[in-house]
Amino acid sequence: MVISIDSNSGFCFGVTRAIKAAESELEKGSLYCLGDIVHNGQEVARLEMKGLATIDYDDLRTLPSHSRVLLRAHGEPPSTYWIAQQRGIEIIDATCPVVKKxxxxxxxxxxxxxxxxxxxxxxxxxxxxxxxxxxxxxxxxxxxxxxxxxxxxxxxxxxxxxxxxxxxTTKSxxxxxxxxxxxxxxxxxxxxxxxxxxxxxxxxxxxxxxxxxxxICRSVANRVKELQAFARANDIVFFVGGTKSSNAKVLYNHCKEANENTFFVSSPDEVDLSKITNPDAKVGICGATSTPLWLMEAVSERLSAS
Ligand code: SF4
Incomplete structure (x- = not known):
């Protein structure tokens, strides 16, 4: 079989920027992130291994002063900044500039x-x-x-x-x-x-x-055509995305529209090899704006090893 990864899939600019900010801030010391930094469990786990601690709003209200909290690309309401200010919490604001605008x-x-x-x-x-x-x-x-x-x-x-x-920004x-x-x-x-x-x-x-x-962010909207062209060019498609990501659901549906042999997977383990009935099939791997490239590569490795 011929396996290819869609070169247009993967993190958008806003998510890449937030993850880079987290990685660089982690080098300076402990760091909290308010909510999952990206709607992808595997990427969250990778950053947690590096020390990033994911917290919720209740945690924010009880953190010691001078704690450092990263705000993810999705952005926050004014009340979050107010709580942080009241508690003496340092905000690392990684809100995507498109969302900020x-x-x-x-x-x-x-x-x-x-x-x-x-x-x-x-x-x-x-x-x-x-x-x-x-x-x-x-x-x-x-x-x-x-x-x-x-x-x-x-x-x-x-x-x-x-x-x-x-x-x-991520609606159709x-x-x-x-x-x-x-x-x-x-x-x-x-x-x-x-x-x-x-x-x-x-x-x-x-x-x-x-x-x-x-x-609507064109980083998402412009992907639809490219993604559909990629789906049509393959016999079978594995769409890699997080189950919590609304962008993944939207893009998966567009993929499925273009090629009904499209299957949603969150990790390499979820790839159902029985779907590939033709040994010469062209198999495409693509994903959402919240899907890390390394995860698509892991799906590709699983297929290559089969
Ligand atoms: S607006 Fe949303 S989809 Fe667009 S670049 Fe920013 S984080 Fe990504």
Missing amino acids: LQDRIRACYESHKNDETLPPQIVIYGKPGHAEVIGLQGQTNNTAIVIESVEQLDRIDFTRPIYLFSQ VEGFQALVEKIKSQNSRANNRSNEARKEITNHKSQIALEAHDT
């Missing part, structure tokens, strides 16, 4: 509209509720943002009020566009209603029904 945009939007009393605006985040990045984004709005995952959840939005839509472009289209059609329905709400909208100085900000 998105946080700043959402915060600026919230600050400039929070006092609009005539038609209170709604900040809507297209994202996964409870996801670390989304918690950080919601925090920029004093947790007033509405998080929706799909068009089915749009009934949580009041279409007679202005909507400011943003996206979690198609999903975002579908939301925009649906909101536009609901808005025009709401605007056609001859009631007081409509009058208020018409008279409202901003006249904004929907302001959509496509804030």
